[in-house]
Amino acid sequence: MSDHSTPAPTRGGLAPRLTLLLVVALFVVPILVAWWYARIAPPGEGTHLVNHGLFIEPPLDIRHDDDMAPLREFTLAPGEWAMLYFTDGACEEACNEAAGLLDAIRTVIGRDATRVRIAAVADSAPQGGTTPPHFFAAPAVRARLAAAAGTAAGGLAPPTGVLFLDWRGQIMMFFPDLSDPAGIKADLKRLLRGSRTS
Template sequence: MQTPRPSPSAVHKARAQQQERTPGSWNKGRWMLVLLAAVCAAPVIASYLMYYVVKPAGGTTSYGALIEPQRPIPEQMVVTDEQGKSMPLTAMRGKWLMVTVNGSDCNEQCVTRLFFMRQVRALQSAERERVVDVWLRTDDKPVSSVIRTAYPQPDTRMLVADPAAVAAWLPAGADSQLTDHIFLVDPNGNLMMRFPKNPEPEKIKADLAKLLKWSRIG
């Protein structure tokens, strides 16, 4: 017994219904992707809004200078880690990074910045695990054993980076050099703040504490 074939009109109607559903399904899928992206970005966006727009601490402004527009870690920036292995700096995404730049000889100002960064991180108490101190070394000369002992991994990373690539990413102030500053990078890998030359660690601590409070990412 043969199965009856659908009439031409029934086939045409089924095709029309399928065509009507397809654009709707495509639009629904596209909106779902947009919604997912918004959910992922929401924590960092919220922290920026609360810190720079709402200003929960009595309307006070930040100590660090906000970097605009955003400067993400360059995808092509490759650094050398403490074991001599190459890695993309983007591998550091997922944590808040306090970054300083200097040659491996690390003069007095360099040591002072490393000390400030260590203290600011430690004073975040339970939140300190969300923060990593990063020293971008502009040469591959040996680092003093005293400094290595005082600033061990993984709390402090000492990474060799190409100085030209670092200078293209991190902006110095109008009256300062790149090596004068501490920078803050958010967990998405975007350069967020530059702290002044000869910084006051208590004010850096306050900025970082507010950001950690209002953002749960990283």
């Protein structure tokens, strides 16, 4: 009796190792990419992936800024936001149109519209014209808002713009103009959803 059993062929070579390496890479590479974006990616890169406006960093705190004293009269309840339109010079027709557009944006927000207030800030009131319901003729406030907006935009202080003010007295986002009302609405809805108190 002879036992002529041959050993079973072994699977050797490169294929199993390559498969194992591919499986490990499938799990490790996404973790490394996420770590790179969180730790190494330069600040500001990808900031426009979700937001349409520009963040003001650090936020402008009107409670601790003497130039902003007139805005402290504009009180907001917890969870409320204000859209502040600022313009240099007097609050003329363009100022009123901007306030009207912001009011239209607020209206289409839906059920959270009651949590949004609108104000306009200019150097002076118009001569004999009308002004938005919440209007501040305060050149120092307007200049301070424009300076904060200029910092967010990385340049000179713009003559006009829209800023978001939260209930804690923090001005934290800037829109250089009103050419993207859908973007303003999207950012506002996101902020309202994130700050809902009940």
